[in-house]
Amino acid sequence: MKNKLLTIALFLGIHGISLAQRVIDLSSGKDIAAMPANNTEFVMTDSISGNRTVLNVTKPSLTVYTPKKEISNKTAIVICPGGAFHALDIDNEGYSVAKLLVAKGYTAIVLKYRLVHINMEAANPLAKLGKLASDFKVLENRMAPDVPLAIADGRAAIDYVKKNAAKLGINPAKVGIVGFSAGGTIAAAMAYSDDSQSRPAFSAPIYPYLAPFDQQAVPSNATPLFISVAADDDFKFDGNSAKLYQKWKDSGASAELHIYAKGHHGFGTKKQNLPVDQWIDRFTEWLAFLGYGAKQ
Structure with a gap:
């Protein structure tokens, strides 16, 4: 069972960053000091x-990390951690990504989005999910209703x-998104959007699950798209990324597409002593090429 849980953890995928940050209730747009008492998170x-995984998000929120004014490039990047729509790999694919981007002058905004409910009172709350990992189609069917949310x-x-660009100190024409x-x-859904207000x-x-867009x-x-994935992706997401x-x-x-020879699924900000460790440098080089990197 431990191996099964490690396998699903790949698909599931320190908040103590010494940077200016605030948390926003996405449904109301108001700053929040802490989640409500009845929160199921x-x-x-x-x-x-020491990496953390967040489960049972029912109240979407944004955690905003702001760079120092002297290095700000006025570009904001919304960061969406992965987790099979059952969890969020919040450190590896969220807060640690924010730390790296803020150091380069970006306003980094980590999104906690709504997830499939998991019974946390069970003896091993991820055991059922581990079993589902052996049949990806079953896992897809389980998460399908929550993907639109x-x-x-x-x-x-x-x-x-x-x-809220003025309040955040960014240019509203320079709002992008990265997701794992x-x-x-x-x-990908935002890139496919035909709504100018939500199109980034x-x-x-990054190593995306793309089945919902096969016919789109x-x-x-x-x-513009930047795609990064490993050729040994555990869920074979390299093929759909190339498509x-x-x-x-x-x-x-x-x-722009980067397919690394090794790195597996869920590499995020992990250090594996492989070329894939530098994917975020390629990403920010690409952003600078498009005009989203220089100080404004």
Whole structure:
């Protein structure tokens, strides 16, 4: 069972960052000091790495990390951690990503989106999910009803950031998104959006789950895409990532694809002493190429 849980943890995928930050209730747009008492959110901490996993999110929120004014490039990036729509790999694919981006002058905004409910009173709350991992189609069917909710939260996040650009100290025309695995589904959904208010200036689906978009056409004036994945992805997401790149290229839209020889699924900000460890440098180089990197 331990091996099964490690396998699902790949698909599931320190908040103590000494940076200016605030937490916003996405449904109301108000700053919050703490989640309400009736909040169902649950956090599990890995005893070895110290990385945390968040489960049972029912109240979407944004955690905003602001760079020092002297290095700010006025660009905001919404960050969507992954977790099979059952959990959020909140450190590896959320807060640690924010720390790296803020150091480069970006306003980094971590999205907690709504998730499939997991019974935390069970003896081993992730055991059932571990069993589901052996049959990906069953897992897909279980998470399918909640995918639209997560995408709606991504749309609301982009909308909030654009409308509150002055308060956040950013340019509303420079709001982008990066998402990992299930979070990559949200990033891809925003790139496919035909709504100008929720369409980002750029989108970066990282080892994304893309099944919901198999038949979807690339929109006109499509947002630029940055895609990164490992060739040994445990869920074979490298194939669909390559197809997404080809769809964008065939439509005449801008896209960049990095397929690393090794790295597995869920590499996020892990240090594996592999070339994939530098994917975020390639990402920010791409952003600078598009004009979203220099200090404004």
